Structures are given as C-alpha cells and as structure tokens.
Amino acid sequence: MSTPNASGWKPGTPVEGHNAMSGPDTATGNRALMLEEPLLFEIGHVETTGVDLPDPGSGANRLGGFERSEAIGLPGLSEPETVRHYTRLSRQNYAIDLGLFPLGSCTMKHNPRLNEKIARMPGFADVHPLQPVDTVRGALEVINELAHWLIDLTGMHAVAMSPKAGAHGELCGILCIRAALEARGDAREVILVPESAHGTNPATAAFAGYKVEDIPATAEGRVDLEALKARLGPDVAGVMITNPNTCGLFERDMKAISDAVHAAGGFVYCDGANFNAIVGKVRPGDLGVDAMHINLHKTFSTPHGGGGPGSGPVVLSEALAPFGPLPYTARTEDGVVHLIEEEDAEEFAKEHFGGALQHFGRMTAFHGQMGMFTRALAYILSHGADGLKQVAEDAVLNANYILRSLDDVLDAPFGPSGPCMHEALFSDKGFAVGLSTLDLAKAMIDEGYHPMTMYFPLVVHGAMLVEPTETESKAALDQFIMALRSVAERAKEGDESLKTAPHYAPRRRLDETQAARKPVLAWNDPDMA
C-alpha cells in the first residue's frame, strides 16, 4: 500500500486547531488558488472586443433590408481578460489529466497529445469537406485506413464512418437492420433490449420507430438466454446487447444468442461502448454480431472534451453491409480511395459491388468526425495489433485488481461468479441506514477523485461502476483503492459527515430540484438585452 500522500501529512495530524479549509473569511470569496469567477455577462461589455477588425463604413449593401437594427447583447472581453476568464474556469473542472477518472462505461483514459498535434496539421484541420476529391486524397486515406483497422479488429465486413457519436451510431445500426428487413419485405415491430442496457439503446430503437421490450437477466448478471429464445418470433427485428455488458461481465452466451436471433430472422446489434475490454482479444464478428458502434472517444482515446464531440463508426456484417449510409469511402484494386456520395453511389455499386448497395440514406452533412478519425488512427498506429491486445489485458487486469482489493469492504454482487472485464461493479449493501451511494460518491470528490458511475446499471441497488482503464499505474490504483476503502468504511460505520460531502470542492452539493423547478437557462439582464 502506498502512503496516502507525498507531503508528509498524515490523517489525524492536528493543524493548529483547524484544517486548511476552515480559516477566516476572505474579502473576495477566493481561497488562494481556489478562485471565484463571474459570468462573462457580468464582466464583459458590448463595446469591448479582443479582435482587431476594421470599422465598417456605411457603403451600399446587398442585405435587402434585413440589416440588424436592435442590439444583440453579446458582451466581449479583451484577449488577456478572455484567457484569464477561461483559465480560471478551467480550474474548477476535474479531468483525466488531474487524476484517475473511474467512470464506469465511459472509459476515461489518457488522451495522448501526439493525437492533438496530428489533428492540427493543416492538411487535416484546414480542409473543406466539399473540396474536389483530388485535393483531399490524404483525408480519404485516413478514413479508409481507420475503417480497415476497425473492420479487422472487429472481424466484420464493412463500416459506416459518418455517425457522430455512440447514440448516433446505434441509430445507424438499427436503421441498417430496418432497411435490410424492409428490403426483404419483412416489416417487424419489436427490438429487445436487456434491462441493464444504456438508456440510449431503448431511446434509439424508439426513435427508429420500434417498440421496445425488456430481456430479463439471470441472477449472475447476464442475458437470460432461455427467456430470450422464448420471446423471439416473426415480430422481433433484433436485439441490442452490450458486450461486455454494463455489469462489467462478458456475455458468455453471445454466440448462442446470435444464432437464436438469426434463426428467428432477426439481427444482432451490439453496443460497443465497452469494446475497450476486448479489443485484440476477441472479434465481435466471430460471435455473430451484425452491427456494432465503436465509440472512438472511449476505446480509441479521442478526448471527451467535457461532453463531446464523440464519434461512433458502425461496423457491419456481410448481411447489413449493403445498407450502410452515405457517404462512404472505398479503395479499388488500383489502390485509389474513392469518396462515394449521392452522385456516384449507384454507378460505383454497379461497377464494384455487383449493384448490391442499397444505402438507407444520409445521417449527417459531410463525412463524419474527421478530427476524431485522425486522432483515433494515430492512437491505433501507436499501439499496433500487439499494443491494443495489451490495452484490453491491462484494462481488465486493473479492474479485477480493484474488484478483489475491495470486495471485502464493498459488496460485489457478481464478484463470486468470476472475474469482471474492464469495470468492477459494487452495490450499497451494508451501508449504514441513511447513507447512500451518492454520499459515498461525493466523499470521493473530497478525496480528490471524480466519482465512479452511480446508480447504473439499474439492476443493482445503489450501483457503483468503477472503470480504471489501462492507463493507470499500480501506484495510482493503490491510492484510489485506499481512498475508496476509507470512504466505504465510513459509509458502513454511519459517518454523518458523508451526507454533506463534498466539503472541499469549488461548490458544495447543488440544488438540482430548484434548477429543474424554476429553470434559468440563459443570462437575463434587462440592462444587457
């Protein structure tokens, strides 16, 4: 076990009667490096600007009488004030760069800076999506090279690169399934989704016009194969399975599930949010999956950016490949990478695919998240086939290390049934009455950590889903384990101070009820309208 910290301070050491946070009030409300920062609207001014642009003359215009006459109400700041405003704001954020970020299912791993550098090369950052294709061959090669890695790593047949994020990828996959069914004149109404699924799964199926029905789980946290088989029939378009699932377990029966769904005429969608655990170890294509999105911002380390942008390419089986959306890239035998859009889709399909392409349409303008493709490709090339396998192995090793280091103090509902994959799941069983998972999570903030995923999956009471990822060192894991153990013990002992945690964050607990009851969603100041 590592020491709690490097400063020499130990828990319980008296510090002149008070700790670092309970000194006298300050005039500014700041506490040294903890700086309060007003809103832009409180410090900016409509007459201030941080850019140098010429004063417009009053020459003739072609705006046809639509000129703005009213004030817009957009305050500006000079450059130094701008840099300071956002730098001060940034310091109120937790981030992977600051510490372990154990959000289960979110795969918060290190974001290599090489990838940032590459994405900013002018040949990638400064090209327009509608430039003549001869001026963007390198960009098309990036898309195509990444596409082939994704196909090879998943053992699938094709990939749709344009979806903008995981949920958009889910939609793409479900629309491919729907298009394939309609092409064979077989309209079906129902998509089956396990109770433990991400909320996006049922929302996606509903958005694509399907009725959603639950698949029950077994006591050990996996899909109940027999119950699933019993429900399959001519009205079931497909199933959406997350594998590894949201309990952090591999669906052992995946192949049998796929076989049963296929025998009933349906398709298998796999939510690839947890692909990080198995990349290079097993290919979903070998398990009968028909479509799976890959969150490039999870497995392939493109930055989460405080909530996006994501990127969700969808790999497709041979049966679904003809139905993928436009646009797409394809390399012909002469080595040239082509961009296939509405204009040439039909002709290209005739020439190169025997006319088999029956794309379902277009999901977005342009070609998808190019800025994420360059980063993901750089990450994949850095790791290579050997490194990616090591990624999965270390991610799973780290999660099991956490699981087994803490299952004496925290209840691990599926712990007895064997190893977990890339995330360790605990419940709130054994907490003192009145203390909850939320309290423990907020206390982890005081310990200097972002909390784990809370209350998900829904099938476990007070769930805590811990995903360390492979980019954490053993020393970092040991300190995290020590902190979580300490907080878990306090939760079991009934330490009331957990209820008011966090005590040391930029804000104490925020009143979410008030936020929703009387929504204030924009700055409103009569003087600045």
Add this chain to the structure above:
Amino acid sequence: MRYLPLTDTDRSAMLDVIGAPDIDALFADVPEEARLSGPIEGLPMHASEMAVEKHMRRLSKKNLAASDAAFFLGAGAYKHHIPASVDHIIQRGEFLTAYTPYQPEIAQGTLQMLFEFQSQVARLYGCAVANASMYDGSTACWEAVAMAGRVARGKKRKVVLSGALHPHYAEVVRTMAKFTDDEIAGAPPSLTAKPDDDGLIARIDADTSCVVVQYPDILGRLPDLAKIAAAAHDKGALLIAVNTEPVALGAIKSPGELGADIVVGEGQAIGVGLQFGGPYLGLFAVRDEKHVRMMPGRLCGETVDAEGKRGFVLTLSTREQHIRREKATSNICTNSGLCALAFNVHMTLLGEKGLRRLAMENHRLACLAADRLAKVPGVTVLNDTFFNEFTVLLGTDARTVVRQLADDGVLAGVSLGRLFPGSGNLANGLLVAVTETTTEEDIETLASALEEVLA
C-alpha cells in the same frame, strides 16, 4: 508501450492479489474458440511517436489546405480566422480531458461555460433558450423537425422543406423521416434572384407540422422569414429557421426576431475549424420558453449550492434518454462540448462590436467579389441579396470548372452539381463564399482563372 504504465512486475503482483494464474484466466468468460491467441495477424505492430507522426504527416501532405489556395468554399462550412487563444484554451487539459459534467461540484468550469454558450446562442438567434449543443447543423435540423412533430402531438404529419435548404440537411430529414412516417415535401431550388417565398407558403396546409427554411439559403439569398412565419402560424405550423453561417447574424436580423419558432444551425464558423466536415457544432434554440420541455439535448441551468453560492447543473434531464429511455425526446447522449467551448471563447473575444465588424467585413469583401466576378465574360451573378456567399452561373458545367481550377491551386467554390446531383438545370451554378480571410488578390486570382477557363 508509452501509454501503458504497468510493468511486468506490477502485472504479476496484481495477478497474485486477484488470485489468477495468468491474464488469460481473467478472460475465462470469453469462449475459448473465439479467443484470439496472439495479436491479430496481418496488422502492424506498435510504432514510436516519431514514426506515427511521420506517417500521418505524409497523409496530411496529400491534401491541399484551404490556407494554401485562393479559397471560396462554403455551403455550410466556412473558413474564418480563429484567434490563437481559442485553440490554446480548448487544449487546456481541464477542458479537453473532462467528462460530461454529471458531477457538478467538480465541473463548474464546463457548466459555467455551457451557460454562457447557451446565453450567447439564444441572443444571437433571438430566442429565449438554447441548448448545450447538438452534433452538427444537419442533425440539429432533423431534431427540430422531430420536435415539431411532438409539439403537434403527432396529429400533423407533413413537413414542408424549402427547396433552398442545404441538400445534405434535407437528405438527413428525408432519411430519418422514412422511419417515422412523416411526409416530407420538398424540391430542388429554382435559380431565381429572389427565393420563392410565395411558392413555399402555398405548400403549407392544415396538416403541416413545420416549415423548414434556411436563412441565408443554400444559394446565399435572404428569404422573407417574417412573411413565412406569419403564413405558417396562420395554419398552426411551426417555422424552423436553419442558419449555416452564424457570422451572418452579426449583420442581419435574427430568425427569432422575425418569428421563427425553432432556430437551428451550424456553429462551426465561430471558433471551429473546417476539419473536413467534423467535428462541428449543432446549435438549437426555441423562441418561446413554453417549448423548452419538448427540446432535445442537454441543458445547463443556474442554481445554488448548499452554502447558497451560485452554481450550474445539467437540468430538465427528465426529457433525456438516461432517465426516460424509450420515452425520451431524443436518443442523443453527447453534445459537442469542446466545440461549444471554442464557439464560446471566440464569441467572447469578438463581443458584439467584433461580431458586427466581422460580419460587415465579410459582406464588404463578398460584394467586392460579386462585382468583380460579374465582369467576367460568361459569368452572371444570380442573387439580389446575399451575406457572404452567392451563386454565379457559368454557362457550362461548374463541376468541370471547379476541377480545372483546383489543378491550378484555386479552390473556386462548391458546384451546385455536387450538391444537387441529377438536377441538370442547376449544373452551371457555382456557390462562391467570401470571408475576412479572403484577400482582394484572391478575388482577382479567381476572376482571372475563370476568365481563362471560360474564354
């Protein structure tokens, strides 16, 4: 491998704690016949930082960067100058490597930024409320159509698309509507100096849930939104205004001010680079607060903490998929957070004064370009009105001209033939966009190149 901190000593010590003989024991649940024994064959092994950078640089060099050419492309993606401090701020690790702000006590940086962003977008659009962003303009457009369906409680099935809506946006709406049974009415635009507002109005009927109009439109013209709004409201339909060039709104009236009910658009032009089409920034706003609970996507709201200090949280999440599952207003789970930050920072640097100046500088140069190109024999400028993008007719297939000029390092614009394949009457049209990055020399280069090719 440089991104993996564990040593072999660590690994075996950890396996001992776990009680597993080897790493494969942890993968016991993966059926053995599916488990790969070694690295996937035929794929390259790991590579050094230097080697990867070299490979990627080689690929990047195969592209012609916009800044290395006389550049006139627009059609939903615009080349503007981005101040250096914007890129610096979005690369701060606290913003770049943070997650969605679900733990507000340690995410006030992202949350306050989103609140500022929402406020900026709402003001720019003339709306009451904007959300925390969508994937891009085209998907925001579809989400607006889907929202109009919810407002109409599914009783109205017809969606009237202006012919001069960006064809990719129209294609996304058509694609999605196939699966929701909405009836989409639309046609390619006609090449007229003014948009056909009356023709559009004539297509609105009692079964229409919404009318979708781009402002400025795909040919660069300015439709009369106020007149279309009045006609739509007369029939109980919502007006969805789509804007793909936010800089324009520094010069022209906001869609909200003109009566649009939902305003959506692409925010890329402010703070976000071209990046071959993504990631971009979908903007989404409603004019009237009464529609807030029908909106898709994340919303950030103001509140207080336990000590009474102001703070911000994600709110009204009962509309969203992680709470409502199949009953959610959208399946969207992410936004375009870092691009929203770039927009927020760039807009703060501009301020109202800078935005207005930027807009007028774009317009001044665009007028200059239109006047110069009109003097090229064989070139006609179509538009009566425009902001920084207009259509010229070349008397020959513009696609061929664009390719020819590209060979000489001139990126002349977007041919209507590429945007509207199969619409033969549009094939001679070329969309020309001009921004503050365009020089008078660039305009002269384009004009002379066209003179040569069309001679």
